[in-house]
Amino acid sequence: MQVLVVEDEPKMAALIKRVLVAERHVVDIAQDGVTAVALAEGGPHDVIVLDRMLPDIDGITVLRLLRAKGIATPVLLLTALGSVDDRVAGLDAGADDYLAKPFAFSELLARIRALGRRPATPADGRLAAGDLVLDELRHVAQVGEQSVDLSAREFALLGFLIRHVGQVVTRQQILDGVWGAEPDVYSNVVDLYISYLRRKLGMLDRAGRLRTVRGVGYSLRAGD
Numbered sequence: 480m481q482v483l484v485v486e487d488e489p490k491m492a493a494l495i496k497r498v499l500v501a502e503r504h505v506v507d508i509a510q511d512g513v514t515a516v517a518l519a520e521g522g523p524h525d526v527i528v529l530d531r532m533l534p535d536i537d538g539i540t541v542l543r544l545l546r547a548k549g550i551a552t553p554v555l556l557l558t559a560l561g562s563v564d565d566r567v568a569g570l571d572a573g574a575d576d577y578l579a580k581p582f583a584f585s586e587l588l589a590r591i592r593a594l595g596r597r598p599a600t601p602a603d604g605r606l607a608a609g610d611l612v613l614d615e616l617r618h619v620a621q622v623g624e625q626s627v628d629l630s631a632r633e634f635a636l637l638g639f640l641i642r643h644v645g646q647v648v649t650r651q652q653i654l655d656g657v658w659g660a661e662p663d664v665y666s667n668v669v670d671l672y673i674s675y676l677r678r679k680l681g682m683l684d685r686a687g688r689l690r691t692v693r694g695v696g697y698s699l700r701a702g703d
């Protein structure tokens with residue numbers, strides 16, 4: 480895969496590059512946000528690894544700029560350990576996944592592989608499962624002309640489910656994908672947010688799309 484690594488610490492950047500090249504990825508390095516945006520625009524990259532703390536414009540701003548330009552490349556955000564606010568801000572800004580520093584390189588590689596397998600968000604910022612469309616720019620779910628506002632977490636949850644449409648996903652997979660490594664999160668938070676999301680989908684008359692698979696987890700269907 481073609482990976483863009485945005486990291487201002489030269490040693491860290493070189494280390495990440497070496498590990499990725501050893502796995503036969505092709506790596507571009509940007510050491511600041513402005514360069515990152517320019518390189519991403521010149522793309523195409525399969526995955527962008529983006530450090531949250533950069534010397535010029537911070538990673539979250541870089542991410543917003545990329546998404547505003549219609550660059551839908553999956554982004555793995557590198558955040559400070561334990562910084563829940565960073566991760567929430569990152570997911571809200573359109574990050575697809577995050578990894579807290581310090582991380583194991585094996586985990587970095589696994590997450591990059593997983594992101595590379597995901598279909599990228601279409602360039603217009605819309606993810607869809609059948610006629611149910613998630614509009615990343617307006618932060619709404621819509622069916623035809625009808626739309627409903629989503630909270631940040633409902634939005635992340637629906638995005639995760641749409642990326643796994645037709646599959647059964649377990650509570651743990653949802654926790655990992657939407658809540659990540661946040662401490663003090665219990666698995667019943669998944670059920671709670673599924674109920675919120677179902678209520679919102681009900682406003683679009685699509686609550687039936689989100690099935691409970693008893694004893695396993697949940698599944699979003701593309702059609703009724």
Ligand code: CA
Nearest residue numbers: 487530532533
């Ligand atoms: Ca940094």
